Amino acid sequence: MYHGITPSTPTADRTAIGPRRTATLEPDEALRLLGTVSLGRIVFxxxxxxxxxxxxxxxxxxxxxLRLFDGADIAALTAPDDCPGIVVAYEADAIDPKTDLGWSVVVTGYALPVTDGRDGQRYGELRRPLVGGPMGCVLSIRPGLITGFRLEKA
Known part of the structure; x- marks a missing residue:
């Protein structure tokens, strides 16, 4: 008996696209694509x-x-003053659930708290939080390695 997750989109929709292939993204293109979405996942x-x-x-x-909730476990990602930051990964993607076409980007780098209050306020004006609550912590990830791929028709 199968107890896994069944796809929400019928297989016929996916096979109508035909074969797919992956194309490696250059770092600049991957970062540009990351800027086109607002939601991702931090790995720490x-x-x-x-x-x-x-x-x-x-x-x-x-x-x-990233703007983070005060007291969040991610907000604890602070480094000593003599440390270049805490190594994290950040992933975001945009993949169409009907066609399985799209892209995925992973950035690995150093995360540091943003301590300049003016920058924190500016970031607050640029991106609203997902949910309400005090968002006093701002974290900046400086990319060290940027990788990504595009899923496209073959």
């Missing part, structure tokens, strides 16, 4: 294990900027 270490949280973001001068 919590209690020595990988953790993933959905967050919304903006791209500012090549950095990925």
């Amino acid at each position: 270490t919590r209690h020595a294990l990988p953790a993933v949280r959905p967050v919304n973001h903006i791209i500012d001068a090549g950095d990925i900027v």
Whole structure:
């Protein structure tokens, strides 16, 4: 007996597109695509294990900027003053559920808190949080490695 998740879109819709292939994205194109969506997932270490949280973001001068709830486990990603940041990964995608065509981007880099209050206020004006509540923590991810691919018709 099958106990897995069944697809919400009939297979016939997907096969009508025909064969697909993946095309590697250049880092600049991957970062540009990341800027076209507002929701992604940050991957970080919590209690020595990988953790993933959905967050919304903006791209500012090549950095990925996240506003976080005060006291959130992600907000604890602070580094000592002599540290370049905490290594995290950030992933976002836009894949059509009917055709399975689209793209996916993963950025690995250093996350640091944004301490300039003017920047924090500006980021608050650029992106509203997903839900209400105090959003006093702003985190900036400086990309070190940007990878991505596009799913397209073959």
